[in-house]
Amino acid sequence: MEEVDSFENNVPLEKPMECSDIDEDSEKIDAPPDVRICLVGGAATDESIQEAAKTFGVPIESTSDASEWVESPQYSTVFVLEEFSGRIFDTLKERGHRILGPTALKELALEKSPLPDNVRPQYSLAMKGVVACFTGFRKKEELAQLLAYVHHMGGSIRKDVGSKTTHLIASAVGGEKYQYASLFRLPIMSKEWVLNSWAMRTQVGYSATNFSAGDRLKPFHGTRVCFMGFPEAERKHMAEVLVENGGTPTDIEDPACSHIVVDESTTNTAPNELRSKANIVKAEWFWSSVQNEACVNEKDHQFQESVGRLTPRVSLGSASTPGSIRGRKRKRLRTAAARMLGSGPLTPTSPPLEPLKRRSSITDSSLLSCSGSFLDAPSHNELEETEAECTESPKKNLSARHQVFLEFLQTESNYVEILKTIMTLFKVPLEEMLDGEDQLLNATELRIIFGNLPPIYHAHCKMLESLRQASQTWTEEVSVGQIFLQYASDFEKAYPPFVNFFDTTREEIKKCDIAKPRFHAFLKARQTRPECGRQSLTELLIRPVQRLPSISLLLGDILKHTNKNNPDHNALEKALAAIREVMTHINEDKRKTEGQMALFDIFNVIVGCPPHLVSSHRTFIEKCEVMELSEGLSGRGDHLVLFLFSDVIEICKKRSKVFNSIKSPNTTVSSKLANQGKPYKHIKLMPLATIRKVIDIKETDDCHNVFALMCRSTQDLKEKLYSFTITDEEVDKLNWIRTLCRHTANNAYRADCDSFMATIDASLLDIETSDVGLGTLGKAFKFATRTRIKVGRALSFNKTPSKLKRAMSTMMSPFGSTTNLTPATQLAQMRLASCTNINELANASPPPPQYVAPMSVQPTRRSKHSSLSVASLRRL
Structure with missing residues (x-):
């Protein structure tokens, strides 16, 4: 779109300076010493305006229409008007009097600045310091109005953009001024910026330089x-x-x-x-x-x-048919035809023909990367350089070892070019934007994405240089393995951080791509470059993950074609061992890293999880969903989840979806919001050091997938037995028990993990999974019981039961011993409701008859306590 470079061509102006007020800005008036402030119209009755006028220490006059002061000497009176329009404003402006708006008067008073010493009317100081240039406006009236608004807000106008221009105000994209502002990162504003700033003229302290994104001229405005x-x-x-x-x-x-x-x-x-x-x-x-x-x-x-x-009217080439291949083919055909004809160039414009070169045995298909892309294929210039290097040595009868080495050299050169592309097209430009206002990513995001790449790039650049030197002086005795061994330690240091955190890098790119439109556009623009082969940054960054396995295969091929008497044979074996050690180290670090990340994920989904669960020496092993058969943790029939770590077991309870947010009356709203959505609730953190036995319960018709843990901590005087049935269909009971025993033994520094495992019959522990309320009726009864308790507690006037009520409810519990009716005797003979004491288990003799307390109206339940015999205990 054609832009208007001169305001004189659009607006009939009496003074040339109005299109560029640089002379007016520098012109200072000689104000007389007896200056007065005249408040006109509504400004005369506004107390805030009067208070601001008093701060200048000059006489203050009030008038309704300023008629008595119009003929006063020029510059001697500063008029304050609420509106910059109408007969009074026009008259005062024509006579050359100084005019201020109420906002400008208050702002000057707050800044303790003197009265302005030029005749330009100023309503506010919203554009103080702004030097604007206009372009693209065709309507004379519109441009004249915008010029006046900028002046009234304390801004300046320039005809041409330059070093002192702060803003370009444009009506359309394109033109010399627009391109200058775009090149030097000047803010390109729309006319709405001026109009919106003028609409805020009555707000004291408002600055037009603090504009919003909507005030900018959009990059495709009008296109x-x-x-x-x-x-x-x-x-x-x-x-x-x-x-x-x-x-x-x-x-x-x-x-x-x-x-x-x-x-x-x-x-x-x-x-x-x-x-x-x-x-x-x-x-x-x-x-x-x-x-x-x-x-x-x-x-x-x-x-x-x-x-x-390229060639006009031909395909630009795709990833599967590079244009460089066709160029080489045409060149070879032209050269061959000239040789057959025994003549010079085929056409007068053709360059002199070069001697026919034999192609290397490395085909283009062999240059494919692991992903099957020709991005790893060399460019046309690189292929010519490689062919030139290869022709320096005799091409006839190349050995298989030499051919594989040349393939290794070529793929290494292509790989380094990919790393260089990432560094120069992505990393360096993004880092250069950090210090400016147009940064796309902050330093933390850049470090997450590119922080681990430079060591890999530098190590491969050095190895590529060594490989090229070996290619130039190639003999069968050149030690390729020794070249790799020189940089094996660098690879061992550089690759693990990159590979282990590649998933984090990929997620960071995805997050920034979605959240930052300008970064998304940056990635899209770079992806169209031929250096990227139309592959995204994420696809390019996966190449280091694939490179070490590729090198291992190439070194293996070189070893196959190396004679055992060759000194390089031993070096290649050491190189293969070194690269496998590096990959093993990477896999081990990756496993540890994934375990650490899983630990954080687990911590974030558990309500009330102990903070010390997150530890650098602790790794996550396995998860198992179970149902409790004992009463020691949460309650018989409750669904629990066991998170096995290297040294502890985190025991959690699955939270109810319905009563997920019901708490006691004194629970704060913040804790509800923090715990909302977390599926588990912390029950117990059990160290593996407290596990004495992992008991495998034999399978019966009434007992399926049951195991038990016999535990005793340093604070406990007696062993505790916790029994569970596995509800997770993907977990095999025997494998779970063996894994648990192995890590328990490792934690105790014992080699024999089988010593921690025992197998007994379910009848000895009196365990049956069929009697647990698994049916619909049992679940409904349990649900109704817990609902009654929770609702009753929530509506109770007593927030917490008294000690007496709690003590009596404990003594009168129907699940304790009811042999005697006296509370003292009953309490003395009660078993702990939270555990089973193996040392106090009865022998094989039948238990004495039990009598129900006559005052009890509660339903009786089957005994949940174990009754192991002495013989069974010895088997443990």
């Missing part, structure tokens, strides 16, 4: 863009981004189409039916404009220029 050759999903995405940035999507037949964005990977030539005024640009222009928040110069991204660099 009509057609997308050509893109997949449907990508086209819709680009159209949405276009609308968000002020543009309008259109089709190729639209005569008002201003830009055509072409996907050069799928589009061979520009359409012939286009209008000449439409800019045909590559996709990089679109995404670079979004990233820079300004429409970049179309000349730098012209589609026709990119086609011209």
Whole structure:
């Protein structure tokens, strides 16, 4: 769109300085010593205005229409008006009097600044320090009004942009001034910025420099863009981004189409039916404009220029058919034809023919990366350099060992180029933006994404240089294995941090890509570069993960073709052992890292989890869902989850979905919000050192997947027995028990883990899984009972039961001993409700008859306590 560079061409102005007020800014008036402030109209009755006027220490006059002061000497009176329009304002301005708005008077008073010494009316100081330049406005009245607003808010105007210009106010994208502002990162504002600032003119202290994103001119404002050759999903995405940035999507037949964005990977030539005024640009222009928040110069991204660099009207080449391959083929055919004809060049414009070179046995298919992409394939220039290097040595009868070495050299060169692309196209530009206002990522995000890559890049650059030197002086005695061994220690240090935290890196890229539109545009723009091969940053960053296995295969191939008498044979074996050790080290570190990450994840889903569960020496092993059969932890029939760590077991209870938020009356709202959504509640943190036996209960018709833990801590005087049945279908009971025994033995520094395992019959512990309330009726009864207790407690006037009531409820519990009716005797003979004491188990003789207390109306339950015989105890 054509821009207007001169305000004189648009607005009839009496003074040339109004298009550029640099002379007016520097002009100072000679104010007389007897200056007065005259409050006009409503300003005369406003107490805040009167108080501000008093701070200047000059006489203050009040008038309704300023008629008696219009003829006063010039500059001697400073008039304060509430509105900068109407007859009074026009008259005072024509006579050259100084005019202030109430806001400017108050702001000058707060800053303790003197009265202004120029005749430009100032309503406020919202644009104080702003030096603006206008471009693209065609309506004279609109431009004149915007000029006046900027002046009234204390801003200055310049005709041309320059080093002192602070803002460009534009009505459309494009033009020399626009490109200058875009290049030097000047804020490009829309007319709404001036209008919105003027609407805030009565607010004291408002600054127009603190603008919002909506005040900027959007990068595609006024453009009509057609997308050509893109997949449907990508086209819709680009159209949405276009609308968000002020543009309008259109089709190729639209005569008002201003830009055509072409996907050069799928589009061979520009359409012939286009209008000449439409800019045909590559996709990089679109995404670079979004990233820079300004429409970049179309000349730098012209589609026709990119086609011209290749063969006109031909395919740009895809990932499966690189253009460099066709170029080499044509060159070889031309050279062969010239030799057969025994003549010189085929055409007068052809370059002199070079001697025919024999191609290396390394085919293009062998240069494919692990992902099957030709991104690892060398560029045309690199292939010519490699061929030139290879021709320095005799090409005839290349040994198989030499051929595999050349493949190793080529893939290493391609890999280093990929790392260099990541460093130069992504890392370095993002780091350069850190110090400016246009940063895309902060330092922490950059460190997470790229922090572990430079050591890998530097190590491979050094190894590539050594491989190239070996290629130039190649003999069969060159030690390839020794070259790798020189850098094996560097690889061992560099690769584990990158590989172990690659998932974190990938998630960070994904998070920033979604949350930061400008970073998303940066990635899209870089992805269109030929150096990236249309692969994303995440796809490029996975190459280091794949490289070590690839090197291992190549070294293995070289070893296969190396004679055992060759000194390099032993070095290659050591190199293979070293690279396998590095990969083993990486896998071990990755396992530890994943265990640490799992530990944090587990901690975050448990209500009331002890903070010391998170420890650097602790790793997560396995999870098992169970149902408690004893009464020692949560309650018989409760569903629990056992998280096995290297030294402890975290025992949790599955929380009810219905009563997830019901707490006691004194529970705070903040704790409810913090615990909302967590599926588990902490019950007990059991150290593996307290486990004496892991008991495998034999399978019967009434007992399935049952095991027990016999524990005793240093604070306990007696052993405790906890029994469970495994409800997780994916967990095998025997494997779980063996895993538990192995880690218990490791924690006790004992080699024989079988000593911690015992097997007994279910009848000895009186355990049956069938009598646990698993049916619908049992669950409903249990649910109703707990509901009654929780609701009753929530509605109770007594927040906490008294000690007497708690003591009596304990003594009169129907689940204790009821042999005697006296509370003292009953309490003395009661068993602990939370554990089973193995040392007090009865022998095989039948128990004495039990009598129910006559006052009890509670239903009786089957005994849940174990009754192991002495013989069974010895077997443990």
